[in-house]
Amino acid sequence: xxxxxxxxxxIDENPxxxxxxxxxxxxxxxxxxxxxxxxxxxxxNPAKLQDIYEITIELMQNxxxxxxxxxxxxxxxxxxxxxxxxSYWSKEDVYIISTTNLIALNTQDKIKSKIAEVAGLDNKxxxxxxxxxxxxxxxxxxxxxxLGFIVMARKSSKPIEYNIKAIDEQVGxxxxxxxx
Amino acid sequence: MENIELKKTDxxxxxxxxxxxxxxxxxxxxYPEDTFEFYVPIIVWLETYFGGKAQPKTVVNIKLTYFNxxxxxxxxxxxxxxxxxxxxxxxVNWFYDADNENGLEDFEDYADEFADLxxxxxxx
Numbered sequence: 001x002x003x004x005x006x007x008x009x010x011i012d013e014n015p016x017x018x019x020x021x022x023x024x025x026x027x028x029x030x031x032x033x034x035x036x037x038x039x040x041x042x043x044x045n046p047a048k049l050q051d052i053y054e055i056t057i058e059l060m061q062n063x064x065x066x067x068x069x070x071x072x073x074x075x076x077x078x079x080x081x082x083x084x085x086x087s088y089w090s091k092e093d094v095y096i097i098s099t100t101n102l103i104a105l106n107t108q109d110k111i112k113s114k115i116a117e118v119a120g121l122d123n124k125x126x127x128x129x130x131x132x133x134x135x136x137x138x139x140x141x142x143x144x145x146x147l148g149f150i151v152m153a154r155k156s157s158k159p160i161e162y163n164i165k166a167i168d169e170q171v172g173x174x175x176x177x178x179x180x
Numbered sequence: 181m182e183n184i185e186l187k188k189t190d191x192x193x194x195x196x197x198x199x200x201x202x203x204x205x206x207x208x209x210x211y212p213e214d215t216f217e218f219y220v221p222i223i224v225w226l227e228t229y230f231g232g233k234a235q236p237k238t239v240v241n242i243k244l245t246y247f248n249x250x251x252x253x254x255x256x257x258x259x260x261x262x263x264x265x266x267x268x269x270x271x272v273n274w275f276y277d278a279d280n281e282n283g284l285e286d287f288e289d290y291a292d293e294f295a296d297l298x299x300x301x302x303x304x
Contacts, residue, residue: 046280147249
């Protein structure tokens, strides 16, 4: 089983920032703010900073909303556990964001389908798909049209990589990795 | 119509929906925990305002910096409510960071999709 959320920021395998809170709205805000501060101090250009910041939030909110075993606290706030890491590889000048969390295995086909939908699409096709998804939602007061993976694919410079490893018959570890 | 004014937080934008002034503004980061729930009252207000109550001139300023995919969709719903509604003189401004090479990409998506609104890009 996973531990509490763990965030590691490293440069060429040398961590420059890490902590392990339980993921909830407050820890997402704190993590995002700290990541923004660190990237700005490292003079990351605004476009890359925006992509890293937004993907980090997207992945953390996915863990909060969809991971197996997520719960709601007494003050009606969601909380979950998972692991997230952000690394910088200087040779290629890319940032790699990876998260791992538990999923119910009966949701894996849906996850695979959503990632397969964006695989191999270029930015133009992804933008077109974004608009189609938004346009064809039936009820605008209902929850999402499944834009998360599309948005992530648009910001990632390489195809989304993922792995689902069963722990038992019902639960598995889901790891997803994006390169920016 | 009652106005809606929300102060900016670490993960939610400042919101101004001012009926008398015909002034609508979203300003800040947008990734609240329950993003859709956050935007529902805003969209309902807009549907009422543009459902026959619009002032002679309406100004809409979108000044969002970082936002999540649920906000992407909520923005679509906001602009959809405006485009499908009734209005007189309308000015929709999309503020973007001129130093960010991605700054115009989101604007272009919405400007193309909602061509009738003549959304203007404003560097800041």
